[in-house]
Amino acid sequence: MDLEQLAALRTPEGVTALATATGLAGGDPLAAAATLRSAGVPAGLAAAALTQAELRRRAAAKFGPDAAGMFFTRAGLEQATRAAVAARRAARLRAAGVDTLVDLGCGLGADAIAAARAGIRVYGVEADPVTAAMAAANAGAAGVADRFTVALGDATEFDVTAVDGAPADAVFCDPARRSAGTGRRIFDPAAYSPPWDFLLGLAGRVPRTVFKVAPGIEHRLLPTGAEGEWVSVDGDLVEATVWSGPLAAAPRRATLLAGAAVHELTGDGTRRAPVGPVRRYLYDPDPAVVRAALVAEFAGTVDGTLADPEIAYVYADTPAPTPYARCLEVVESMPFSLKRLRARLRELRVGRAEILKRGSALEPERLRRDLRLAGTEGISLVLTRVADAPTVLLCRPVPIPEHASPIR
Structure with a gap:
């Protein structure tokens, strides 16, 4: 997918091609391509429409009905936060009094859209032109383009202290955790993009900073005084989040999302349970x-x-x-x-x-x-x-x- 293909998908012809491709998603890709070609859809537009239709089909598990109007890249979809998790995080930020949020490396906009829906003004920063354009399109599809704007740029160079002339209330960062060349998962936080040192420095400069990390993160790496939160959805561990400064409400938190229910268990992570025999x-x-x-x-x-x-x-x-x-x-x-x-x-x-x-x-x-x-x-x-x-x-x-x- 490039910017030209994305623009083509947003034309009336592209919208029609994407609608047709959506009805064919999940079936035989060769037969689907033949159907689009027989309808007079150019090969390049047909390929782009089929790719988006398939990504939207897969994205439904994360985004529900919203997926039908969003644009995705494969890598962006893999890393994107599930809608339920993003909504929970946004609600927590809003409850903490956050009115403006900078989303460094906003990707396809999943977290930013959730925050905007919660009433937060979001400034997204994204280095990849196609991903940034998709994030802007997704904001429009979600009806929050007035509260979520995307700037093309390097997250490590963005001045979070001067957003519309004033510091942002909070900063969120979801660093890339897959290799750009192979797509393989990155387990070493030092190899994140932006890297771990940048995230730690960010938490040191901005009192209210939140960053998303892999669930396997070692506790010893978390900043002193920060909260480590691990989140599961219907029993599936999906992510960990680090909350710093005034946003840190407990040393450790387990958040379980099950349908509409939310359950939270907190503690300091150092207690040891008593040991005894096997019981009933x-x-x-x-x-x-x-x-x-x-x-x-x-x-x-x-x-x-x-x-x-x-x-x-x-x-x-x-x-x-x-x-x-x-x-x-x-x-x-x-x-x-x-x-x-x-x-x-x-x-x-x-x-x-x-x-x-x-x-x-x-x-x-x-x-x-x-x-x-x-x-x-x-x-x-x-x-x-x-x-x-x-x-x-x-x-x-x-x-x-x-x-x-x-x-x-």
Whole structure:
């Protein structure tokens, strides 16, 4: 995609071609291209329309109905913040009194659009001309072009202290975390674009700075006094965010988004949960809770303990409704032995097994093949360590009554 192709897609002919391509997205690409060509659409415009239609189809999982009117690049879509996460962040910024926000490296505009919808005036900065043009088009499609403007430029050179003659209330940055050449994920923050040192310096210059990072970020890298927030959507860990200055409300936070519900667990990330034996119920914490190092805080909500101090399975005597973990009943516990486990599952007539693991080197799919399950019953197998010994727990899910109030 280049600027000429983007402009062509926004002409009446391009809009028609894109509408036709949208109806063909997800099918045979060769047949779709032939359909567009037979309708008299030039080859270049047909290719651009088909690419956008397919990206919009994929983007629906992140953006819902809004995706149908947006423009995307492949790399931009991969990094773009999910709409629910961006809306939650925007609401938090607005609640903190942010009226103007600079979005350094705004990409396709997902976060900026969410902030603008929350009533914040957003100034976006984007180095790639095509991406910047798409962000501006997306702002128009979202109806927030009056509150979100995009400037073409280098994020590291933009003066955040002189936006319309005054410093911005806050700065947001979502650095690129994929290689420009290969598209591979970048795990070293020093190799982000802008790099980690720039982000730290930015937090030092602007009191209210927020930047998005990979969920695997090491806690020791976070600035002193900053808040590290890990976010999951329907149990899928999607990102981490660093909040600095007055925006830092707690040392560590796990935010769980599930439909319209939002659950937050906070703490300092240094507590250690008590250690004890395997008990009747096992809680498997949400990955945001684990990555935020808030397992001990969660364990306290269910009167739980760990069976191994380094493994984030929490054990308790009673089941309790909680948004922060899945609950399983431990039916049986045994030292791991493939032969013994296979024999026991045969006795129980198990033919279906969900396999969970923490602290085990075993590969679940390889184990599944080795078990040669042939029965009619189902079971959950938990591969873990207890007192540093390889252990397998035979479990079954615990249904929580719908009317029960979740622990908060």
